[in-house]
Amino acid sequence: MNHALIMPVLLPMIAGSLLLFAARLSLAQQRLLSVLSTLGLLLVSVWLVRLADGGQLHSYALGNWQAPFGIVLLLDRLSALMLLVTAVLALFAVLYAVRGDDTRGSSFHALFQFQLMGINGAFLTGDLFNLFVFFEILLIASYALLLHGGGGERVRAGIHYVVLNLLGSSLFLIAVGMMYGIAGTLNMADLAVKVAAASPDDAALMGAAGLLLLVVFGLKAAFLPMYFWLPRAYAAASAPVAALFAIMTKIGLYSIMRVYILIYGEQAGSIANLAADWLWPLALLTIVCGVLGALAAVTLQGLLAYLVVVSVGTLLAGIALGTPEALSAALFYLVHSTWITGALFLIVDLISRQRGEKAGRLIQGPALLQPLRLSVLFFIGAIAIAGLPPFSGFLGKLLLLRAVEPGVQALLLWPVLLLGGLLTLVALSRAGSTVLWRTGRDVLGSAEGDSGRTAAAAGLLLMVVLLLPFAAPLLSYMDATAAQLFDLGPYMQLVSAGEPS
Amino acid sequence: MEALFAVTLGILTASGVYLLLRARTFPVVMGLILLSYAVNLFLFAMGRLQTGMPAVIGRSAEYADPLPQALVLTAIVIGFAMTAFVLVLSLRGLGELNTDHVDGKEPKA
Numbered sequence: 245m246n247h248a249l250i251m252p253v254l255l256p257m258i259a260g261s262l263l264l265f266a267a268r269l270s271l272a273q274q275r276l277l278s279v280l281s282t283l284g285l286l287l288v289s290v291w292l293v294r295l296a297d298g299g300q301l302h303s304y305a306l307g308n309w310q311a312p313f314g315i316v317l318l319l320d321r322l323s324a325l326m327l328l329v330t331a332v333l334a335l336f337a338v339l340y341a342v343r344g345d346d347t348r349g350s351s352f353h354a355l356f357q358f359q360l361m362g363i364n365g366a367f368l369t370g371d372l373f374n375l376f377v378f379f380e381i382l383l384i385a386s387y388a389l390l391l392h393g394g395g396g397e398r399v400r401a402g403i404h405y406v407v408l409n410l411l412g413s414s415l416f417l418i419a420v421g422m423m424y425g426i427a428g429t430l431n432m433a434d435l436a437v438k439v440a441a442a443s444p445d446d447a448a449l450m451g452a453a454g455l456l457l458l459v460v461f462g463l464k465a466a467f468l469p470m471y472f473w474l475p476r477a478y479a480a481a482s483a484p485v486a487a488l489f490a491i492m493t494k495i496g497l498y499s500i501m502r503v504y505i506l507i508y509g510e511q512a513g514s515i516a517n518l519a520a521d522w523l524w525p526l527a528l529l530t531i532v533c534g535v536l537g538a539l540a541a542v543t544l545q546g547l548l549a550y551l552v553v554v555s556v557g558t559l560l561a562g563i564a565l566g567t568p569e570a571l572s573a574a575l576f577y578l579v580h581s582t583w584i585t586g587a588l589f590l591i592v593d594l595i596s597r598q599r600g601e602k603a604g605r606l607i608q609g610p611a612l613l614q615p616l617r618l619s620v621l622f623f624i625g626a627i628a629i630a631g632l633p634p635f636s637g638f639l640g641k642l643l644l645l646r647a648v649e650p651g652v653q654a655l656l657l658w659p660v661l662l663l664g665g666l667l668t669l670v671a672l673s674r675a676g677s678t679v680l681w682r683t684g685r686d687v688l689g690s691a692e693g694d695s696g697r698t699a700a701a702a703g704l705l706l707m708v709v710l711l712l713p714f715a716a717p718l719l720s721y722m723d724a725t726a727a728q729l730f731d732l733g734p735y736m737q738l739v740s741a742g743e744p745s
Numbered sequence: 746m747e748a749l750f751a752v753t754l755g756i757l758t759a760s761g762v763y764l765l766l767r768a769r770t771f772p773v774v775m776g777l778i779l780l781s782y783a784v785n786l787f788l789f790a791m792g793r794l795q796t797g798m799p800a801v802i803g804r805s806a807e808y809a810d811p812l813p814q815a816l817v818l819t820a821i822v823i824g825f826a827m828t829a830f831v832l833v834l835s836l837r838g839l840g841e842l843n844t845d846h847v848d849g850k851e852p853k854a
Contacts, residue, residue, distance in 0.1 A: 373816060380823045387830060396841045400849030403770065403838055406831050407847070410777050411765065413827070417784045417820055424813065425791035 249304035249317045251288045252327055252364035260357030275342040278353035282338045286331040296324035301734050311739050312434035318370030321725040326367040326498055329579050330491050333586045334360055340590050340700035341484035348393035359385035366495050372430040376416050383409050389485045401480040404473045412463040422453035434739045440511045451515040454508050458519050465496025467530040467560055471553050478549035483593030487586035493556050505729050523564035528660050530557030535664045538671040544592040544604035547675050555581035562644050570647035571726040577640030583708045588625045590701035598691035606675055611683045613691040619680045626672040628708050631665045636711035757783035770835035770845045781824040789817045
């Protein structure tokens with residue numbers, strides 16, 4: 245057993261607990277601890293990616309109880325990749341937050357660390373019930389982070405977000421209960437074996453439980469019928485929190501990949517590929533709705549929140565296609581879209597801070613304190629998120645378009661994705677020109693230009709830009725990830741062997 | 746026993762969903778609570794309904810499945826914390842927004 249697997253959960257948990265109990269620590273010490281813990285997380289994630297890239301599955305039996313009786317953590321290429329994406333995003337978000345956003349309310353850093361613990365746990369767990377538990381950990385931290393700093397708009401968005409997610413938790417438990425009642429196990433690999441061997445009657449019930457789970461994951465991932473909570477919540481959150489939330493929708497998508505490829509995948513008999521029929525149309529409609537929302541947005545933050553919805557739709561389309569090529573392209577796009585949305589939330593906050601009362605609203609405002617610097621950042625970010633060359637969003641979309649077989653699917657995906665990209669660009673140019681060009685003459689006295697914040701935002705943007713020069717090794721990793729996901733044999737052997745490696 | 750249990754669950758769930766669809770925070774919270782009761786009972790029943798069977802191996806010839814009981818305990822703890830949070834949040838909403846409507850503003854009459 246490799247104890248490194250539990251580190252991404254333990255590290256933020258210990259740091260978070262310390263931050264919670266050691267209230268006497270000065271603010272500088274709290275910030276240092278939080279940044280160090282996030283930095284440590286990044287190092288552990290890099291190491292885990294290298295470990296996972298060996299091609300083997302690593303499992304960690306908590307308390308040394310063997311699967312399927314105990315609870316396991318499971319590390320494969322996909323979970324290692326997600327950990328790394330989270331750690332990079334979190335590092336820049338926390339670096340941005342230490343420049344002052346963490347003092348707007350209490351316990352920012354403790355909450356931030358617990359949020360990371362929940363996210364990492366959700367990516368690592370190999371057990372459905374523990375997925376629920378980690379979801380709850382990340383959710384309760386996210387509730388508090390969303391409301392951090394207070395204010396009417398945050399409370400208003402928070403009530404919707406919390407109530408919807410509590411309902412989602414109830415549905416999750418019903419689905420988990422049904423699965424346990426039928427299969428007698430909640431270990432994902434074991435469930436895959438049991439579903440494959442289920443009798444037709446049981447298979448129907450398992451299918452119902454699976455679709456119920458799809459509703460829950462859909463709520464987390466925010467695709468079409470369940471995305472209405474997202475724009476308001478993301479637009480209301482403070483900038484570092486909104487940046488960190490860029491990974492939240494991806495947790496839902498990750499769970500969809502995990503559950504519907506492993507448990508309800510090819511081998512599942514009469515309920516094989518359960519979700520595919522639903523995901524495909526929902527993905528395309530999500531892109532359409534997201535783009536329309538972006539065009540209609542009245543604030544910069546609202547515009548970005550709808551672009552999150554667009555990226556969810558794009559990723560979902562890649563997952564729904566169900567081929568290794570499409571999945572590999574979707575994973576590349578996932579890394580890109582997570583970082584670029586995070587970076588843009590930070591950049592837009594920089595801009596809002598120099599516009600006084602008008603903040604992020606898309607109306608003519610005062611001249612910016614640092615027009616050139618912010619325009620360049622916004623311009624690069626906008627081009628990258630709209631999917632234009634020379635940045636990684638273009639490559640991700642291109643790969644996705646090429647992964648579609650010629651036919652009806654291509655006929656639908658190509659226009660939706662390309663027109664969506666064009667309209668995204670329209671929305672972004674309208675927003676950018678309003679905020680950056682059509683300004684008044686005078687700079688606002690209250691405008692603040694903080695080079696620390698700018699550096700954090702630019703750093704995350706740089707990570708996105710770097711995705712392109714490093715695209716070749718990244719893509720070979722993504723290809724290997726997709727191949728590993730679709731090769732179900734090793735996962736199933738994890739349980740039958742019974743021996744944690 | 747199964748029928749009675751199922752009817753209880755059904756009534757709890759239906760009441761919970763009805764209350765959840767109200768537009769004021771207090772009924773919504775009550776609805777969430779009823780729903781979580783129903784879910785906890787449902788989870789518990791997934792170990793099958795039996796009487797007089799301890800959840801410990803060796804005490805009697807047959808034993809109940811202990812895992813759903815552990816799951817229910819976890820779910821109760823989490824549900825309790827979440828309910829406390831949503832209660833505080835709705836009180837905060839009442840204070841900040843001066844309304845208990847779930848949208849944070851009174852609908853236009």
